[in-house]
Each structure stands twice: as structure tokens, then as C-alpha cells.
């Protein structure tokens with residue numbers, strides 16, 4: 608006999624109890640919402656109704672995958688970021704709530720109708736949010752991964768900002784050679800991989816096993832890509848242009864060292880009180 612919503616949720620919560628990083632109640636609700644099409648309030652309204660056979664089968668398949676560590680966002684194929692719904696696949700990092708700090712800071716500091724560059728765009732979370740909240744902006748986004756760029760392009764179309772976004776495949780700013788207008792960009796934003804290579808083994812299993820290594824590995828010391836980006840950024844930004852870089856909680860000092868010539872730089876903490884973002888302005892006259 609088919610299970611009711613209540614029975615299914617109670618059993619799923621029990622199964623997810625011991626899973627590293629799982630939130631048993633929330634994860635079970637989100638996955639059951641996904642297979643039934645009911646929102647969370649709907650699940651509670653229909654608490655004692657029997658689940659359709661197909662929905663029940665899909666639900667237990669997803670709970671089993673969650674039990675093996677697969678992140679909820681890959682199971683549902685979507686993740687909310689800045690109030691927008693992004694499609695995600697295993698070829699992109701799942702956008703993190705911490706990264707909203709970068710977008711909020713950019714929105715507070717940018718002039719009207721800015722020219723923005725997002726380096727290592729992944730799902731397009733930063734580029735698309737900025738394009739969506741700044742209707743007169745033009746946004747260029749790069750990534751080394753062609754698969755990630757496919758996801759980002761789909762998101763840009765779905766969210767309705769495709770006409771003001773351009774995507775380029777390649778290393779950091781290299782694919783923008785000859786593309787950015789001579790006046791330069793107002794902002795370069797980046798949440799590039801910043802985990803030191805020798806720290807990857809310490810990441811949670813679900814991150815190590817399921818998220819793309821290309822989105823995580825920041826090389827020796829973690830700041831290899833940022834070191835190269837900071838150098839290239841001074842060529843592409845206008846005088847007084849902004850560089851916003853997401854960092855790990857213990858990387859502020861090393862980042863400020865990388866920015867000590869040509870940049871006025873500050874560190875912004877996230878809601879947990881941890882260093883999370885470096886805001887650097889290219890000093891007037893220092894454009895290369």
C-alpha cells in the first residue's frame with residue numbers, strides 16, 4: 608500500500624540522520640516537493656494523503672542518492688541564488704549563499720550602466736544576478752569549462768538577461784583579448800577556486816566526490832589563479848575600476864600582499880564574521 612506524505616517524510620528523515628552535511632528534515636521536504644510538484648506548505652496540507660506510485664518511487668531513489676552524499680541541488684537540478692532560480696549540473700559548482708556578499712557589494716559600489724566581467728562564471732550565478740539587478744549593464748563572463756558555460760548560457764536565457772551577457776571559454780581574462788572596449792571595465796568579479804591543492808582532501812565528502820575539481824583546486828597555497836588574475840586585471844579595468852574577489856576565511860593577509868602595489872584594497876566579512884571578500888580599486892594612473 609502506498610505511503611502517506613507523513614510516513615514517507617518521517618522515514619526519509621530517519622534515513623538521512625547520519626549523513627554528513629545533510630539536513631534531514633529540510634532535505635526530505637525539498638526532495639518530496641521536487642517529485643510531487645507540491646510546495647512545502649502543500650506537503651503539510653496533504654500530510655495524510657497517499658503518494659502517487661511514481662512519485663514515491665522517484666522519492667526513494669533520490670533519498671538513496673542523498674544518503675550516499677549527493678548534494679540536494681544536483682538531485683533537483685536547481686539552486687536559488689540572490690532570489691533567482693539557477694539550473695545546476697555536476698559540471699558547475701553549486702552557488703553558495705556566501706557569494707551573495709560579492710553581488711551585494713558590487714550592486715552598492717557600481718556606477719550606472721556598468722561594464723562588468725565575471726571570471727570563472729560556473730553556473731553564471733554572479734554574472735546573471737548582476738545583469739538581472741542592473742538592467743543597463745553589459746556583462747562578459749569567462750570560464751575554462753565549456754560544459755559550465757552551457758549551463759550558464761541556459762540560465763541567462765531562462766532568467767531573461769541573455770541579450771546583455773556574453774560568454775567566452777578560456778583561461779581567466781585571456782578570451783577577452785580585443786573584446787573589451789578601450790575605455791575598460793568598471794568591475795572584474797571572481798569567485799575562482801581558492802582551496803589549496805593540499806587542502807582538497809579535507810573537504811566534505813559530498814563536495815570532493817560530486818563538485819567539479821576544476822571549480823575547487825586553487826593550486827599551491829590556493830591563490831595561484833588570483834595572483835595571475837590580479838596581474839591581468841590592471842590591463843582590462845578602467846582607472847578606479849573595481850576588483851571583487853571571494854576568498855577563504857584565512858586568506859585575507861596573503862591577498863592584501865598580492866594587491867599592495869597599484870590597488871587600494873579592503874577585506875569584507877561575511878554574516879558569520881569571517882573574512883570572505885576582497886574589494887580592491889585600481890589606483891588612478893595605474894592602468895597598464
Ligand SMILES: C[S@@+](CC[C@H](N)C(=O)[O-])C[C@H]1O[C@@H](n2cnc3c(N)ncnc32)[C@H](O)[C@@H]1O
Pocket residue numbers: 699700701702703706726727728729730731732733749750751752755777778779797798799800801821822823832
Ligand atoms: C568556485 S567556482 C565558482 C563558480 C561561480 N562563479 C560561483 O560563484 O558559483 C570557480 C569556477 O572557475 C572556473 N575556472 C577554474 N579555473 C579557471 C581559469 N583558469 N579560467 C577561467 N575559469 C576557471 C571553474 O570552471 C569554475 O566554474
